[in-house]
Amino acid sequence: RKEVEQDPGPFNVPEGATVAFNCTYSNSASQSFFWYRQDCRKEPKLLMSVYSSGNEDGRFTAQLNRASQYISLLIRDSKLSDSATYLCVVNKDSSYKLIFGSGTRLLVRP
């Protein structure tokens, strides 16, 4: 079993749609959680951290469920520019080493 699992997609949605991705992690000792965004042939960049209480950044909302060991990312009012691969990232054993999921691909169409 992978340490961080994501649905690879692609999720193909029209502009303006709401889309949600989930991610599960296996290490209950993990303390830090993130969503990174990676555009085609580019490096990953931090989208947002995920906090226990849930957090929002504009159209993006991240949630953490420690009991079930999953994280989610909700994107509202999708834009064409949201098309990318979204990487779920979890720290390893509460260290600063990160474990990356293989990503969920999002395609937003006009």
Next chain:
Amino acid sequence: DVKVTQSSRYLVKRTGEKVFLECVQDMDHENMFWYRQDPGLGLRLIYFSYDVKMKEKGDIPEGYSVSREKKERFSLILESASTNQTSMYLCASTPLAGSETQYFGPGTRLLVL
């Protein structure tokens, strides 16, 4: 803005060659990392370094070595390149404790023939 640069965007090498991938960061970060990224596998940690001349193995160190002689520079070395080392190589850095946000370089796409 943090800037992480990598010496090459694309590289083609032959089996058995020794390959050097260089990474430089300009933000005085203590921690530096080398990953490889392959389709369906995500990013996998090869080696990391938390200080000059210090290094630790990641999850897939076999066939690789690293060097960190200066704080800003972290080199990945393929002692004898093999075709299964064809991949995208990404370098990242992060400041000491308290921040796990990793800043990535643009990546080096290596093809081993």
